Amino acid sequence: MAGPIFFRMLHVEFAQFTDPGRTRSDNEDFLGSFIPSTTEQARSHGWLFAVADGVGGHDAGEVASRLAVESLVDGFGKAPAGELLSSLMRRLVQTANEAIYSASHDGATRLNMATTLVACGLRHDRAVVAHVGDSRCYLIRGREASAVTRDHTVVNDQVRLGVMSSFEAAEAPTRHLLSRSLGSDLFVNVDIGDHAVNPGDVLLLCSDGLHGSVKVDDMTAALQGDVDLDDAARRLGALANERDGGDNISVQLIRVRAIERMGMYRGRPYKLR
Numbered sequence: 001m002a003g004p005i006f007f008r009m010l011h012v013e014f015a016q017f018t019d020p021g022r023t024r025s026d027n028e029d030f031l032g033s034f035i036p037s038t039t040e041q042a043r044s045h046g047w048l049f050a051v052a053d054g055v056g057g058h059d060a061g062e063v064a065s066r067l068a069v070e071s072l073v074d075g076f077g078k079a080p081a082g083e084l085l086s087s088l089m090r091r092l093v094q095t096a097n098e099a100i101y102s103a104s105h106d107g108a109t110r111l112n113m114a115t116t117l118v119a120c121g122l123r124h125d126r127a128v129v130a131h132v133g134d135s136r137c138y139l140i141r142g143r144e145a146s147a148v149t150r151d152h153t154v155v156n157d158q159v160r161l162g163v164m165s166s167f168e169a170a171e172a173p174t175r176h177l178l179s180r181s182l183g184s185d186l187f188v189n190v191d192i193g194d195h196a197v198n199p200g201d202v203l204l205l206c207s208d209g210l211h212g213s214v215k216v217d218d219m220t221a222a223l224q225g226d227v228d229l230d231d232a233a234r235r236l237g238a239l240a241n242e243r244d245g246g247d248n249i250s251v252q253l254i255r256v257r258a259i260e261r262m263g264m265y266r267g268r269p270y271k272l273r
Contacts, residue, residue, distance in 0.1 A: 030068070033252075045079060049122075072119055120254065124259070126197065131149045140204060152191075
């Protein structure tokens with residue numbers, strides 16, 4: 001799936017990998033993307049990439065993750081041209097949450113299904129990241145990598161409040177217990193981050209099957225130089241399987257090759273000289 005996508009606003013390369021892992025027969029992760037088909041659509045909408053991880057132990061995690069991503073991708077393509085990306089991402093995640101919640105309450109038998117979600121919208125020179133749960137997005141710039149999402153887990157919330165140390169959180173048996181997920185309630189609190197991107201940046205979206213066993217240094221090392229993104233995605237997936245493999249593994253890699261800096265005037269984009 002890797003390969004250059006040429007538009008005037010952005011030059012983007014993309015690859016992805018998903019695997020059930022070494023111990024699970026089913027894959028409850030789901031990945032999706034929206035790729036603009038014209039220069040005009042690249043300008044008015046941009047690109048969208050998303051990873052969802054159906055919550056293990058629930059009745060239909062694989063249904064929830066697929067519904068979340070498909071709802072997001074469909075809504076992104078149908079959005080009004082030029083809608084503010086941060087507002088759009090928040091609205092679409094809320095819509096996906098409502099779709100999962102409604103599906104779980106449809107009929108006499110209630111399905112207890114939920115999912116995490118991390119999604120990245122790219123337009124002009126900005127990346128807007130929306131997430132709920134513990135699927136993550138990393139921004140890799142040269143030899144530096146940083147997580148641009150914060151896990152919505154019970155222990156991470158306790159660390160943030162000073163109730164628990166980072167060391168205690170890393171060893172806690174409840175470290176994977178989510179404090180937020182899509183589909184659990186009718187409304188969900190969505191975290192949104194808006195980031196400037198530079199040529200050469202790589203955005204890495206993944207489920208916890210990857211970031212739970214692959215260190216940030218390994219991610220950075222796998223993406224140095226002009227590496228083929230398909231190869232890098234497969235290597236990261238193989239490394240996660242080698243070190244653990246007890247969970248589904250998913251990763252998306254988005255490399256920004258070139259950008260055109262844009263400004264806004266009265267709601268309209270213009271090229272910065």
